[in-house]
Amino acid sequence: MSAFATVDGAPVIDLKLTMPRVGVWVFEAGLDTDAPPAEGKRVAIEIGSQLSLSGSAEVSQARFGASVTRVRAGAGGLGKVCTPKHYKSVPLKLVLSDLLSTSGEQLDTTAEQAVLNAQLAQWTVLAQHVGPQLTRLLASQGTEVGWRFLENGKLWLGRERWSSKSPTFELLHQDPLNDSVVIFSADPLLVPGATFSGRRVSNVQHSLIEGRFRSRVWFE
Amino acid sequence: MSVDALKKSITGFINGLLAPIDYFALYSSKVVQQDADLSLQVTPDDPRLPGMSKVPINLGIPGATAKVQAGARALLGFANGDPSKPRAFLWESATLTELTIGGTPNDFVALAGKVLTELQKIQGKFDAHTHLAGALVAPSGGGPVTGVSGGLSPGQSVGSIPSVAATTVKVK
Numbered sequence: 001m002s003a004f005a006t007v008d009g010a011p012v013i014d015l016k017l018t019m020p021r022v023g024v025w026v027f028e029a030g031l032d033t034d035a036p037p038a039e040g041k042r043v044a045i046e047i048g049s050q051l052s053l054s055g056s057a058e059v060s061q062a063r064f065g066a067s068v069t070r071v072r073a074g075a076g077g078l079g080k081v082c083t084p085k086h087y088k089s090v091p092l093k094l095v096l097s098d099l100l101s102t103s104g105e106q107l108d109t110t111a112e113q114a115v116l117n118a119q120l121a122q123w124t125v126l127a128q129h130v131g132p133q134l135t136r137l138l139a140s141q142g143t144e145v146g147w148r149f150l151e152n153g154k155l156w157l158g159r160e161r162w163s164s165k166s167p168t169f170e171l172l173h174q175d176p177l178n179d180s181v182v183i184f185s186a187d188p189l190l191v192p193g194a195t196f197s198g199r200r201v202s203n204v205q206h207s208l209i210e211g212r213f214r215s216r217v218w219f220e
Numbered sequence: 221m222s223v224d225a226l227k228k229s230i231t232g233f234i235n236g237l238l239a240p241i242d243y244f245a246l247y248s249s250k251v252v253q254q255d256a257d258l259s260l261q262v263t264p265d266d267p268r269l270p271g272m273s274k275v276p277i278n279l280g281i282p283g284a285t286a287k288v289q290a291g292a293r294a295l296l297g298f299a300n301g302d303p304s305k306p307r308a309f310l311w312e313s314a315t316l317t318e319l320t321i322g323g324t325p326n327d328f329v330a331l332a333g334k335v336l337t338e339l340q341k342i343q344g345k346f347d348a349h350t351h352l353a354g355a356l357v358a359p360s361g362g363g364p365v366t367g368v369s370g371g372l373s374p375g376q377s378v379g380s381i382p383s384v385a386a387t388t389v390k391v392k
Contacts, residue, residue, distance in 0.1 A: 084268055084270035086270040086271065086272040086273065086306075088274055120304060121304060122274065122304045123303050123304055124243075124298070124303040125303070126243070126269055127269070128268075136303060140302075140303070
C-alpha cells in the first residue's frame with residue numbers, strides 16, 4: 001500500500017502543513033525512515049494525489065528508526081540578511097530582484113505585473129532579514145497587495161483572484177468564534193486565496209494524525 | 221541543526237535584541253555632498269544602512285532652507301517610518317554656508333545679510349540662530365539702517381527697522 005503522503009519518496013507517518021494567505025507555508029512531519037532529508041536540502045512533498053510542494057528542509061532529526069523534519073517553502077531563505085542599498089527611480093521588481101537574489105528564492109510567473117512594474121521614487125533596504133524587507137516593500141503598494149509562497153515553492157505577489165475551489169468534503173466541526181471549519185476531504189485541494197463554500201479562505205492547516213487527514217480552514 | 225548554525229542563529233537573535241534596526245529610529249550620518257536642489261548625499265555611521273542621496277533636509281523652520289559644507293553631521297531618519305522617505309534632521313555639527321528663511325527678497329534681506337556678515341567676521345564662527353535672532357529682533361520704528369560697519373557684537377543694536385512684510389533672510 002502506497003503512503004498517503006511522502007517526502008522525497010519517504011512515507012509520512014503524520015504531518016502538519018500550515019499555509020497562510022500572506023507568508024510562508026511550513027510543513028512538519030514524522031517520517032518512516034531513519035534518513036531524513038539533510039538540513040538545507042530541497043525536498044519534494046506529495047500529499048494525496050493533488051497537492052505537490054517544493055521546499056527546503058530546515059530541521060531534520062532521526063530518532064528511534066524514524067525521523068522528524070520541518071520544511072519551509074522555497075529555498076527557506078527569507079531569514080537571510082539583506083545588503084543595505086538605496087534606490088532611486090526604479091521599478092519595484094528591481095528591488096524585489098535583489099531581495100530574491102539574497103534569499104535564493106524564485107518569483108513565480110503568475111506574480112502580478114502591475115505590482116512588479118510599480119515605480120519607486122526612492123527606496124531604502126536596511127540590513128534586515130529578507131522577510132520583513134519583502135513585507136515592507138509590498139506594503140508600499142497598498143494593503144490589498146499580498147504575497148505568499150505557492151505549492152511549487154515560488155513567490156507569488158499581487159492582488160487576490162479568489163478562484164473558486166469545490167472539493168468533495170465532509171464537515172466535521174465549525175468554530176464560529178474563530179470563523180473556521182474542520183473538514184475531511186479526500187484530496188487536500190484547499191489553499192489560501194481561494195473561495196470555499198462561497199467564502200474567502202485566509203489560512204489552511206492540513207494535518208494527518210493517527211491516520212486521519214483533516215483540513216482546518218480559516219475564513220477572511 | 222548543526223552547532224555552527226545554532227550559534228549563528230543565537231548570535232543573530234541577541235544582536236537583533238541589543239541593537240535592532242528599523243525605519244523608526246534616527247541614525248548619525250555624515251554629509252558627503254549637498255546637491256543643487258539642496259538635498260543631501262549622506263553616509264550613515266551604521267553599516268547596516270546604505271549610503272543615500274536625494275535626502276531632503278527637515279530644518280524645523282517653516283519655509284527655511286540651508287546650505288552646509290561637506291562633512292556636516294546630522295541625524296538620518298524616515299518620515300512615517302517609510303523606506304521611500306529618508307530625511308535629515310537635527311544637526312550634530314555643521315558649517316552653515318547659506319540660510320534662507322521665507323522666499324521673498326527685499327531691502328531688508330540685504331541689510332540683514334550685511335549685519336550677519338559683520339557678525340560673522342567678528343566671531344570668526346557664525347552661530348546662525350543667535351545672531352539671526354539678534355538681527356531680526358532689532359528695535360522697530362524709524363527708517364531702515366543704511367550701512368553697517370565693523371565692530372558689531374552679538375545682541376548689539378544695529379539700528380531701527382521698519383515693519384517688514386516679507387521675512388527672507390539670506391546669509392552668505
